[in-house]
Amino acid sequence: MNEILLKVENLHTSFFSDSGEVKAVRGVTLSLEEGKTLGLVGESGCGKTVTALSIMQLLPNNAKISPSSRILYKGKDLLKLSQEEMRLVRGREIAMIFQEPMTALNPVFTIGEQIREALELHSNLGKKKAMDEVVKLLELVGISEAQKRIKDYPHQLSGGMRQRVLIAMALSLNPSLLIADEPTTALDVTVQAQILELISNLQNKNKIAIILITHDLGVVAERVDFVGVMYAGAIVEYASTKDLFELPLHPYTKALLDAIPKIGGKDKKLNTLKGSVPPLTQLPKGCIFYERCVSADSKCIQAQPELIEVRKGHWAACIKI
Amino acid sequence: MKTLLKAENIVKNFPAKTGFFASGGSVIHALNGVSFTVERGETLGLVGESGCGKSTLAKIIARLITPTDGRVFFEGEDITHLKQNKLKKIRRNIQFVFQDPHASLNPQMAIIKTVSEPFIVHGLRRAKEAFSEAERILSLVGIPKEMVSRYPHEFSTGQRQRIAIARALALNPKLIIADEPIASLDVSIQAQILNLFKELKEKFNLTYIFISHDLRVIEYISDRVLVMYLGKIMEVAKNSDLYNHPIHPYTEALLSAIPIPDPAAKKKRIILKGEIPGLTKLPSGCVFHTRCRYAEPKCVEEIPALTEINGRYFACHFPL
Amino acid sequence: MFWKRFKKNKLALTGAILVFGLLVIAILAPFVSPYDPNIINMDDVLQAPGSRHILGTDDLGRDILSRMIYGTRISLSVGFVAIAIATIIGIILGSLAGYYGKLIDSLIMRLVDIMLSVPTFFLLLTIIAIVGPSIWIVMFVIGLTGWMSIARLVRAEFLTLKEREFVLAARSIGASDARIIFKHILPNAMSPVYVSFILGVAGAILMESGLSFLGFGVQPPTPSWGNILTAGREYMEVAWWLIFFPGLAILLTCLSYYILGEGIRQALDPKLKI
Numbered sequence: 050m051n052e053i054l055l056k057v058e059n060l061h062t063s064f065f066s067d068s069g070e071v072k073a074v075r076g077v078t079l080s081l082e083e084g085k086t087l088g089l090v091g092e093s094g095c096g097k098t099v100t101a102l103s104i105m106q107l108l109p110n111n112a113k114i115s116p117s118s119r120i121l122y123k124g125k126d127l128l129k130l131s132q133e134e135m136r137l138v139r140g141r142e143i144a145m146i147f148q149e150p151m152t153a154l155n156p157v158f159t160i161g162e163q164i165r166e167a168l169e170l171h172s173n174l175g176k177k178k179a180m181d182e183v184v185k186l187l188e189l190v191g192i193s194e195a196q197k198r199i200k201d202y203p204h205q206l207s208g209g210m211r212q213r214v215l216i217a218m219a220l221s222l223n224p225s226l227l228i229a230d231e232p233t234t235a236l237d238v239t240v241q242a243q244i245l246e247l248i249s250n251l252q253n254k255n256k257i258a259i260i261l262i263t264h265d266l267g268v269v270a271e272r273v274d275f276v277g278v279m280y281a282g283a284i285v286e287y288a289s290t291k292d293l294f295e296l297p298l299h300p301y302t303k304a305l306l307d308a309i310p311k312i313g314g315k316d317k318k319l320n321t322l323k324g325s326v327p328p329l330t331q332l333p334k335g336c337i338f339y340e341r342c343v344s345a346d347s348k349c350i351q352a353q354p355e356l357i358e359v360r361k362g363h364w365a366a367c368i369k370i
Numbered sequence: 371m372k373t374l375l376k377a378e379n380i381v382k383n384f385p386a387k388t389g390f391f392a393s394g395g396s397v398i399h400a401l402n403g404v405s406f407t408v409e410r411g412e413t414l415g416l417v418g419e420s421g422c423g424k425s426t427l428a429k430i431i432a433r434l435i436t437p438t439d440g441r442v443f444f445e446g447e448d449i450t451h452l453k454q455n456k457l458k459k460i461r462r463n464i465q466f467v468f469q470d471p472h473a474s475l476n477p478q479m480a481i482i483k484t485v486s487e488p489f490i491v492h493g494l495r496r497a498k499e500a501f502s503e504a505e506r507i508l509s510l511v512g513i514p515k516e517m518v519s520r521y522p523h524e525f526s527t528g529q530r531q532r533i534a535i536a537r538a539l540a541l542n543p544k545l546i547i548a549d550e551p552i553a554s555l556d557v558s559i560q561a562q563i564l565n566l567f568k569e570l571k572e573k574f575n576l577t578y579i580f581i582s583h584d585l586r587v588i589e590y591i592s593d594r595v596l597v598m599y600l601g602k603i604m605e606v607a608k609n610s611d612l613y614n615h616p617i618h619p620y621t622e623a624l625l626s627a628i629p630i631p632d633p634a635a636k637k638k639r640i641i642l643k644g645e646i647p648g649l650t651k652l653p654s655g656c657v658f659h660t661r662c663r664y665a666e667p668k669c670v671e672e673i674p675a676l677t678e679i680n681g682r683y684f685a686c687h688f689p690l
Numbered sequence: 691m692f693w694k695r696f697k698k699n700k701l702a703l704t705g706a707i708l709v710f711g712l713l714v715i716a717i718l719a720p721f722v723s724p725y726d727p728n729i730i731n732m733d734d735v736l737q738a739p740g741s742r743h744i745l746g747t748d749d750l751g752r753d754i755l756s757r758m759i760y761g762t763r764i765s766l767s768v769g770f771v772a773i774a775i776a777t778i779i780g781i782i783l784g785s786l787a788g789y790y791g792k793l794i795d796s797l798i799m800r801l802v803d804i805m806l807s808v809p810t811f812f813l814l815l816t817i818i819a820i821v822g823p824s825i826w827i828v829m830f831v832i833g834l835t836g837w838m839s840i841a842r843l844v845r846a847e848f849l850t851l852k853e854r855e856f857v858l859a860a861r862s863i864g865a866s867d868a869r870i871i872f873k874h875i876l877p878n879a880m881s882p883v884y885v886s887f888i889l890g891v892a893g894a895i896l897m898e899s900g901l902s903f904l905g906f907g908v909q910p911p912t913p914s915w916g917n918i919l920t921a922g923r924e925y926m927e928v929a930w931w932l933i934f935f936p937g938l939a940i941l942l943t944c945l946s947y948y949i950l951g952e953g954i955r956q957a958l959d960p961k962l963k964i
Binding site: 457458462464466468473474477479487488492 | 854855858860861862863864865869873878
């Protein structure tokens with residue numbers, strides 16, 4: 050058993066706007082061991098990205114994390130750190146890569162300069178040494194002719210290359226935890242396969258723990274050790290990847306799995322979820338999935354279901370199980 | 371079956387804008403000689419990665435842009451260079467569903483107006499009749515009557531795509547071209563829309579050209595599949611043939627790159643080397659040779675022609 | 691949504707109330723003004739503000755308040771008509787340039803450049819010197835020389851909007867160019883035009899006042915804020931109220947239009963947090 054690296058307890062994050070409070074994350078609890086991969090899966094607006102940004106404390110100004118939440122990283126509560134202390138955690142301890150590699154890079158600097166900046170902010174390598182390090186990093190993420198590439202601007206690279214650059218940047222300070230927010234969503238399938246392979250290889254080499262955020266259950270099945278399925282700001286099911294796909298418990302997880310077309314399954318009609326995600330401004334008293342659930346009955350509207358351990362290591366938030 | 375649409379050797383070049391003082395004269399080769407047919411009543415799936423030209427091809431067929439070279443025939447009539455008046459008649463028969471329903475619906479128009487507009491543009495019905503007809507079509511795609519005077523921003527993404535589909539259906543077209551119609555939707559909504567496409571096809575005897583980058587979606591919806599890479603056709607085959615036994619190495623790699631939602635399914639994955647080349651300087655010979663694991667010197671020198679064997683088309687010197 | 695955001699901006703709300711108040715005064719001028727603005731009363735020459743004449747009287751004994759109330763009519767109608775002309779021209783030319791591009795765009799935009807390089811005020815003076823002063827001429831000339839910024843705005847909006855997919859969608863159902871321009875693109879391009887219209891009214895009022903002050907605009911005895919000022923200039927040292935109140939009216943009016951325009955701009959801009 051490895052050591053627990055990250056433990057998020059009862060995370061509540063809300064956004065405040067003209068139209069009131071939006072409860073984007075409602076009581077997320079999760080933990081991640083060193084060197085393991087946790088997948089957070091769910092549809093848009095389910096709170097997976099906000100969970101990641103809460104861990105990094107990179108939320109916009111109108112967002113607030115509830116004071117009862119705790120984010121323990123190597124035993125320290127990140128929410129109690131000062132801004133300056135948190136700045137040192139970012140990059141050095143926890144790094145993040147984003148969905149859209151173009152917007153995450155500054156268009157007016159060469160990629161070499163941008164990675165070097167990340168290096169220099171946190172270490173006192175000389176300029177020359179730092180640049181050598183940059184070349185080494187780019188080679189590590191599979192960019193050929195790195196010596197030449199460091200002088201390129203982001204727009205001169207393809208989407209896959211840019212994502213490699215961002216991964217190099219994220220890894221530059223040897224973090225123990227990498228949060229990858231839909232890292233391959235903007236990429237083509239063949240490039241997606243390359244990037245996922247790269248991330249796996251780097252993980253094995255550097256023993257990094259990864260939180261992989263995605264909407265693609267296929268990616269989850271292939272690349273992740275544990276999965277948290279999120280719906281409307283809460284984790285509705287949590288299990289090892291094997292358990293989850295073998296025996297999905299929560300009706301939402303089942304519905305998600307049934308909604309993906311499978312190769313060879315042409316003649317089966319896809320099962321669909323009726324309706325769409327309810328607004329997070331007014332929450333019902335009972336289960337938030339009630340209106341779209343096939344197995345719901347009158348008991349479901351009475352109280353919010355708790356996440357309970359149904360089988361060993363397999364948690365679900367549904368009273369019908 | 372009768373051929374509904376035929377494309378012959380379609381070529382499309384765009385001038386490339388390079389740098390601040392653009393006059394370099396370099397050209398983006400978006401489509402490089404694409405020929406295919408669409409049979410009445412079938413769904414032709416168009417699949418390929420970004421830059422393969424699938425969207426450009428769709429827009430050329432719908433006559434939203436004109437090709438640099440080549441011809442498009444619809445029901446035997448050459449529509450490539452039709453002028454405004456005659457084109458209007460063709461537009462009734464070829465309709466388009468766009469990828470992003472946030473962008474493709476006019477934000478300042480109530481949806482009933484958007485859906486009834488085709489009738490008014492073509493002078494088919496008076497305003498009042500057009501409205502009741504639009505209402506009927508909207509209810510057909512699952513938008514209830516009470517919601518028809520709302521504006522696009524009051525709907526979810528999935529509902530908006532339903533509205534866009536209703537607009538395409540309004541004129542009772544023969545061919546609907548859907549360009550990545552579910553790419554911007556969530557998984558659970560994707561399934562709803564895919565099923566809607568299937569239902570409507572049966573109900574109205576439609577013919578689809580369905581474009582997607584997702585091979586799982588293409589398999590679910592299409593009868594025949596056309597695989598494109600860098601503005602060229604790599605392979606055309608019946609759905610089951612293509613998925614069971616790909617002939618072109620690119621199809622093989624594409625298929626193996628699909629993540630499968632089943633951790634038990636361990637399979638060998640072909641990781642293509644390198645990146646998709648740029649469209650300004652296409653590779654010589656077979657455009658796929660830079661990434662192909664079977665490539666030989668011949669592939670660098672000679673362009674493989676689209677060949678037919680047993681009703682399957684492919685462009686490869688060394689088919690699998 | 692717009693109204694909700696707009697209401698939060700107290701300054702802009704004040705501007706809107708002032709502008710609305712001025713409109714009401716202009717419309718109801720015959721009912722709210724205490725005297726006939728053109729009645730000469732030699733017994734009441736140059737009266738200081740007081741109970742009988744709230745804002746005093748001028749050298750011919752006319753009631754300043756009444757003249758200013760009637761002046762509101764002139765100033766506002768010149769402002770609105772002139773800018774309406776400019777807006778219509780601007781929208782038409784801007785739409786054509788933005789939608790069709792290429793040669794049409796070049797021609798229209800060069801015309802804009804040429805018009806912008808001509809100093810409007812002197813052009814106005816020249817034209818009026820040739821054809822003679824009249825309130826109609828002033829409206830038309832301000833309108834014909836003020837459309838360029840609106841044309842540019844509309845063109846810029848069209849350039850981005852015409853690439854949007856809903857325009858392509860309209861084309862794919864067979865909609866004509868005119869329908870696409872007026873039904874699809876224009877409604878989406880209007881928000882900067884509203885702002886520009888409101889700000890333009892303020893500019894036109896200012897210009898009319900300036901022209902009338904110089905004697906090229908509205909001719910006495912028809913009252914306008916500009917020519918009340920001119921008339922008062924000679925008696926400035928003995929009767930401050932002759933120039934103070936019309937000046938204040940011009941200042942406040944323009945100011946309220948500007949803050950209203952700015953408020954609308956902020957309320958329409960979704961990126962701006964209020």
